[in-house]
Amino acid sequence: MKKTITFIAAIVFLAGPLGQAVELSEKDSGKIARVVGFLLSNTHFKRTPLNDDISKAFLKKYMESLDYSRMVFLQPDYEEFEAKYGTLLDNLTKRGDVTPAFEIHKRYFTRLKTAHSWLEEIIWADIDFTVEESFIPNRTKAEWPATEAEARDFWRKRIKYEVLGTRLGKRRGVEAMKSNAINGEVVKKDDGTAVKPYDIKAEKEKTLRRYERFLRVRTEMDSGDVLQVYLTALSNGYDPHSDYFSPREAENFEINNIKLSLTGIGARLQWDDGYTKLVELVPGGPAIRSKKLKPGDRIVAVAQGEDGEPLDVVEMELDKVVDKIRGEKGTLVRLTIIPVDAADDSETREVRLVRDKIKLTDSLAKGQVIDYPEEEDGSQPRLGVIDLPQFYENCARDVSLILDRFKKEKVTGVVLDLRRNGGGLLPEAVKLAGLFIDQGPIVQVIDSRRRKQVLQDNDTNIVYDGPMIVLVSKLSASASEIVAAALQDYGRALLVGSLSTHGKGSVQTVMPLNNWVRLPDSGKLKLTVSKFYRVAGGTTQKQGVIPDLILPTPYDYMEIGEASLPNCLEADHTEKLAYRRLNRVVEHVETLVKNSNARIKDDQDFAYILEDIETLKERLKDKSVSLSETKRLAEKDEEKAKREKRKQERKLRDKAEEAVFDLTIKMIKSNTKLGEEVENEEKPIRLEEEPEEGEETEEEEDKPKLDSHMRETLHILHDYIKLLNPKGHIAAKESVTDPKIQ
Secondary structure: OHHHOOOEEEOOOOOOOOOOOOOOOHHHHHHHHHHHHHHHHHHOOOOOOOOHHHHHHHHHHHHHHHOOOOOOOOHHHHHHHHHHHOOOHHHHHHOOOOHHHHHHHHHHHHHHHHHHHHHHHHHHOOOOOOOOOEEOOOOOOOOOOOOHHHHHHHHHHHHHHHHHHHHHHOHHHHHHHHHHHHHOOOOEOOOOOEOOOOOHHHHHHHHHHHHHHHHHHHHOOOHHHHHHHHHHHHHHOOOOOOEEEOHHHHHHHHHHHHHOEEEEOOEEEEEEOOEEEEEEEOOOOHHHHHOOOOOOOEEEEEEEOOOOOOEEOOOOOHHHHHHHHOOOOOOEEEEEEEOOOOOOOOOOEEEEEEOEEEEOOOOOOEEEEEEOOOOOOOOOOEEEEEEOOOEOOOHHHHHHHHHHHHHHOOOOEEEEEOOOOOOEEHHHHHHHHHOOOOOEEEEEEEEOOOOEEEEEEOOOOOOOOOOEEEEEOOOOOOHHHHHHHHHHHOOOOEEEEOOOOOOOOEEEEEEEHHHOOOOOOOOEEEEEEEEEEOOOOOEOOOOOOOOOEEOOOHHHHOOOOHHHOOOOOOOOOOOOOOOOOOOOOHHHHHHHHHHHHHHHHOOHHHHHHHHHHHHHHHHHHOOOEEOOHHHHHHHHHHHHHHHHHHHHHHHOOOOOOOEEEEEOHHHHHOOOOOOOOOOOOOOOEEOOOOOOOOOOOOOHHHOOOOOHHHHHHHHHHHHHHHHHOOOOOOOOOOOOOOOOOO
């Protein structure tokens, strides 16, 4: 979750060449560490000096970051380093001494090689799947092993867990082998292809190769990689949203969270058994325009410009391969590939591509128009949904475009879906909230010196003034919580969703360290500098935003909220601001809750959700997994039977009465009619991969256009419209101000 919850108040864009991994000397690493420590102690919201408490948290977080599975270090390692450095890391950081970073990493690598030396013996030993024992896959909160013998046993159980997983996934192959032995027949799938027999030797070889790659990747960690882990651990000692970014990570952060664009070839890549494989060609990019690349092609070498030597990238980490492929717009990159249709791996060819700017469209705002059948009173509801995955540059402008189109389509109510929105740019959140109110304060921002800044919507133009619901979940964080809280405090929109939103009420800024460290590649520091508060004076920190109407969801029972993160800031409050409440919601909540509860009680999909919640609760009581094949097979059969029963029940239902029309920014700009495709639109080309044996797949046509939470939210919106306008006149209001595209 943490990686998706990014919320920054100020942006400093990368300039010059794209970040590449650079080997730093220990002296240069120390300079960077000293500056990071200084900035954290002097500019972080907590204003806490580097002290012994921070040092202890720093040490533990660093060791956890290297060994997140708690299976490599031993408890005596931690105790040794705690005694040696537990209260010294603060002083050493101030002096620019990063010796502990490399000393602890060296111990980690030594322990990892020891563990790796056990693997071949463990993997090739006979594995008894009849023994009743268990393993906890997620050991992030467990103790480190006390001895090497205990660590070895953890590794034995992990290998058994992984091999059993593949064995269960290919159970039909086991059954096929039995059938072949008895009848001499080949068992086939429904599509006529033969079921591959389960080959435990091949699966063990695959598992061993995976761990060999893991060891190789860890071996290839350069000083810059080590420093990033080390200084991020220091930053996390202040709060979970402060991080140190190496130049490469700073670039990725900007691409994925701010600009939604990069300069490259326009292809999505995947690491696959040692190779970098193309899985999707993005519309408009050099890769798709070249007509020389296809999904499934594997990249084996990358060369720069006309004369650059091809660099072998087989077995190279994916992010490092991506580094080699990205570059400045207009520059040449040459890829040596093994074509997907090659007869064997020795058949390669070179593809020359000129890099270009690529727009990432997956996180852009999208709309839907939903038509319902005519009702007894003669009305025919037409509702609109806006899905906003994050607050990127100019997202408020895009949402305004969608709202403008909704008005032309005579949409009578709008759902703003922020369920998967982990945050983004603060100015965009303020602009977006302002699309729905006349003017006024949106959020209060208070820094560590208690200086307050009130961010306001000063534009009196209202883009949409009709009935509105904001749909949220436990994954809605930061900027999405600001918007939800503001519209709730104003009484402008009804909030529907989880028991609460994520609870991230802090503001980060990204600071380039080149201003303090005279090095070409010193990276950036993202640190928490402020907290934001609702216009009514409350906070979203830790407690989130509580919707007016709650829909049941398993997310409410998972440890994914801010309050579950270590070192998170505490909740508090400030003074209420003067603002004009619209009070369009409160008097209708009781009726809407009553109607919704009645529907949910009789809704089979929500019955399934409630059943899944109870199952999750039981699993959370005991997080261990059985390593008995018989027991796991019984569990797997039970789960499969439950899925199949649900699938058959859904097939027998009447088809949904509503008609759903997708609406993209591109459709709006090209004035494409609902239900039609954009003329001459170039679509992505994706790799269609065969599912593993036993893997459940769902046909696209079997998937509902609206999930159960969205469907119920639209029912709530329909009820809300009727309550606001009991006479049934649900045509678009004449009083709505004409949209102004910003």
